[in-house]
Amino acid sequence: MKKYYYLLIACFGLLTMQAQKTKSTTHEYPLTDIDYENLPSWIDNDYGVWKHLAPKDQYRFTDEGIVITKKKLSAGGFAITDLNLDLSKGAKFEFEYAMAVVTGTDAQGGKYGGGGMTFFIYDADEKFEMGYIGSALGYSFNGETTGGSTAVKTGLNGGYLGIGFDLDGNNKERKGFGMQSYETREGLSHLRYFNAGFNDKDIVYDFGKNVFNNYYKNHITLRGAVQNSGKKGNPLLLTKYFGGKDSSNGIAMATLDYDDGEYDFSSTNNGDDFDISDGGFDYKPNFQKIEVELVPDGEKGMYVTVKGNGKMLIDRFYYKHSFKTYGDGKGKDGDYVDYEYNYSSDIPDRVNIGFVGTTMNEDIQMTIIRNLKVTPGDEDGGGEEGEVLDDEYEEICVSDTDATLNEGAATYIDILEDTDYDVDWSSFRFEDKNGVEIGKDSYRDYYAKWEYDRYDRQVKMTVTFDDYDPGDTLEVYYSVEIDGVRSKPANITVKGIACGAVVNPHIRSKAGEK
Numbered sequence: 001m002k003k004y005y006y007l008l009i010a011c012f013g014l015l016t017m018q019a020q021k022t023k024s025t026t027h028e029y030p031l032t033d034i035d036y037e038n039l040p041s042w043i044d045n046d047y048g049v050w051k052h053l054a055p056k057d058q059y060r061f062t063d064e065g066i067v068i069t070k071k072k073l074s075a076g077g078f079a080i081t082d083l084n085l086d087l088s089k090g091a092k093f094e095f096e097y098a099m100a101v102v103t104g105t106d107a108q109g110g111k112y113g114g115g116g117m118t119f120f121i122y123d124a125d126e127k128f129e130m131g132y133i134g135s136a137l138g139y140s141f142n143g144e145t146t147g148g149s150t151a152v153k154t155g156l157n158g159g160y161l162g163i164g165f166d167l168d169g170n171n172k173e174r175k176g177f178g179m180q181s182y183e184t185r186e187g188l189s190h191l192r193y194f195n196a197g198f199n200d201k202d203i204v205y206d207f208g209k210n211v212f213n214n215y216y217k218n219h220i221t222l223r224g225a226v227q228n229s230g231k232k233g234n235p236l237l238l239t240k241y242f243g244g245k246d247s248s249n250g251i252a253m254a255t256l257d258y259d260d261g262e263y264d265f266s267s268t269n270n271g272d273d274f275d276i277s278d279g280g281f282d283y284k285p286n287f288q289k290i291e292v293e294l295v296p297d298g299e300k301g302m303y304v305t306v307k308g309n310g311k312m313l314i315d316r317f318y319y320k321h322s323f324k325t326y327g328d329g330k331g332k333d334g335d336y337v338d339y340e341y342n343y344s345s346d347i348p349d350r351v352n353i354g355f356v357g358t359t360m361n362e363d364i365q366m367t368i369i370r371n372l373k374v375t376p377g378d379e380d381g382g383g384e385e386g387e388v389l390d391d392e393y394e395e396i397c398v399s400d401t402d403a404t405l406n407e408g409a410a411t412y413i414d415i416l417e418d419t420d421y422d423v424d425w426s427s428f429r430f431e432d433k434n435g436v437e438i439g440k441d442s443y444r445d446y447y448a449k450w451e452y453d454r455y456d457r458q459v460k461m462t463v464t465f466d467d468y469d470p471g472d473t474l475e476v477y478y479s480v481e482i483d484g485v486r487s488k489p490a491n492i493t494v495k496g497i498a499c500g501a502v503v504n505p506h507i508r509s510k511a512g513e514k
Contacts, residue, residue: 029080029372036061042082044128046356048075048138064285065370068117069357070102072364077138079128079354083374087121087160087351090377093292095119098285099167099277099357099365115167116276117357117367118156119292123348126158130356131234132183135170137162138356139223140185140234151182154230156356160348161319162234163292163306164221165276167365171221172239172254173207186327187236188254188263191338195262211265215252218243218276220313222304225345235325235343238317238436240268242308244278247271255436258323261340266438266445274308282366295377299346303435316386316486318434321345387482389416389490394461400470400498407466413459413492415452415478425454427481435479435489448474450492461494470498 034040036057047054053074054060055067060076068076085091099117118139122128132142132153139162141155156162164171174189193203198211209216219239227233241252247268254263280286291307301321306314322345326338353374357367396411416423430443430450442451444464451460461474468474473496477489 025376027083027374029374031066031370031372032063034061034066042080044079044081044354046077046079046128046130048077048130048133048358050074050133062368065096065098065287065368066355067366067368068355069359069365069367070282072359075130075133075138075356075358077128077130077354077356078369079122079352080372080374081124081128081352083352084124084350085352085374085376086349087294087347088296090293090295092294092375092377093119093353094289094371094373094375095355095369096287096289096371097165097279097355098287098368099165099279100282100285100368101279102282102364102366115359115365116165116171117355118162118164119290119353119355120156120162121160121294121351121353122156123158123160124350124352125348128352128354129154129157131156131159132185133358134183134360135166135168135173136183136185136358137164137166137171138358139164140171141226141231142182143184143231152231155226155234157230158226158348159234160225160345160351161294161302161304162221162223163304164219164223166219166221166239167217167277169208169212169217169219172219172236175207186232186234186325188239189326189338192263192326196265212241212251214245215241215243215247215250215271220276220306222314222317222319224319224343227343227345232327232341233343233345237319238314240314241271242274242276242313243271244275245272253436255432255434256323256325258320258434261323261325264432266432269437269440270311270313273311274313276308279365285366285368287368287370289371296347302347315437316435318436320434321347386479386485386487387421388488389479391491391493392459394492394494395497396461396463396494397499398463398468398470398496403469404466406463406468406496408463409468409496410460410462411494413461413494415457415459416480417457421482424481424484425457427486428452428454429479431477431479431489433477433489433491435477443476448476448494450476452478459492461492468496470496472496 050073053071054076055070060067116137118137130138131140139156142153172188174187175183219241221239222237223234237256239254241247251265252268252271254265293305295303302319303316304319305316323343325343355369392413394411394413398406429437430439447465449462449464475493479487479489
């Protein structure tokens with residue numbers, strides 16, 4: 001009997017050991033208790049090109065956290081090098097930061113030139129080395145400029161994903177406003193704005209200032225991986241305003257279209273939910289909490305979710321690993337010339353993480369990081385997958401003799417009719433095809449206005465231009481939460497069909513009049 005008893009204990013102990021090995025382990029780094037005279041082996045520092053201006057020793061490793069910038073014309077960063085995280089299962093990252101106003105200087109992001117910070121994920125096989133300074137925020141590469149700058153620098157070594165907190169707004173641009181002679185990288189260029197339909201005279205010299213207007217500064221940006229030798233890549237995937245003001249009445253966001261390399265511009269409805277610049281003062285920093293969750297889509301891409309102080313800022317943005325985009329090179333005549341290329345990245349075998357901060361002459365902030373927590377994902381890839389919903393298709397009767405009659409034509413689309421899903425109907429939102437929110441209950445562009453009625457569970461589409469012909473299609477995407485998990489983006493397509501000389505085209509031809 002005793003043998004069986006010992007055998008049972010041994011088996012139980014083995015199962016317990018296996019459970020401990022397979023359970024995800026949370027890594028916590030307070031960063032407030034580091035002895036600068038005896039630095040731990042798991043931290044690696046880079047003080048940038050202006051090493052003499054970067055905080056060091058007791059001015060860097062404080063009881064409030066790690067200070068990576070405080071003076072003008074400075075940059076600094078650090079990496080956590082002992083994670084060796086398997087990102088193929090996903091992960092959640094949490095940290096607190098403050099970008100505080102430095103007493104006696106211009107406010108952070110007060111002018112232009114570069115100021116902010118980047119949280120980055122990079123290949124653990126690579127040695128940590130930051131990218132270019134200024135508005136590259138220590139992550140992107142810097143190429144040769146038409147002004148003859150020789151400040152060429154590779155992007156962050158082994159960088160896979162950079163999440164920028166961009167105070168002066170220049171990080172989203174191909175070259176920062178006021179920094180034309182020093183900077184060039186991939187991003188929003190003159191041609192990208194022009195191809196999106198913006199007035200040429202507004203963008204030749206001022207770049208995106210006249211496009212984003214009041215929402216130019218204080219953006220969260222997502223940038224992709226380095227390519228080749230590090231002097232290419234880091235494409236701008238998303239830029240979204242978070243400056244503490246309502247951003248529903250102007251351009252506040254740009255999203256890369258993976259199909260053609262152009263950008264989709266839109267307003268947002270949550271720009272006032274968070275203010276990246278609300279960092280207090282150097283003598284009393286205001287720390288804000290950021291949560292980043294990454295859920296892999298196999299090898300094809302990664303879903304990126306960002307929360308600030310508990311509020312949803314970026315919800316399951318899709319970082320695709322292969323797509324077409326544009327780089328910018330200097331031509332023989334000194335002008336910049338677009339070149340198209342196929343971007344390709346994958347999840348590194350193992351990753352580490354870190355932070356970089358930058359300041360310039362008149363963009364100065366004390367950047368502090370603390371209370372870092374990393375939770376690896378589970379064996380299923382970090383979270384539940386959203387449902388794939390059926391697309392919706394509707395036909396609308398329009399005139400084939402006078403297209404001007406068709407402006408104002410409207411139809412109604414039932415959403416998930418007779419569904420068995422447990423749908424939270426209040427969670428409905430309009431999205432682009434990558435899952436980025438573009439509107440809650442309504443969305444409007446040049447071609448159509450889309451309105452959601454949560455009580456009737458319908459979307460109303462109204463044509464808003466006067467050249468809508470039979471055969472033309474209009475579309476939008478939406479998602480809802482099912483059993484607490486947001487679905488994949490589903491498509492709504494409305495196609496015009498000929499009905500002759502229609503006096504009142506506001507009818508549904510698919511399911512009767514409305």
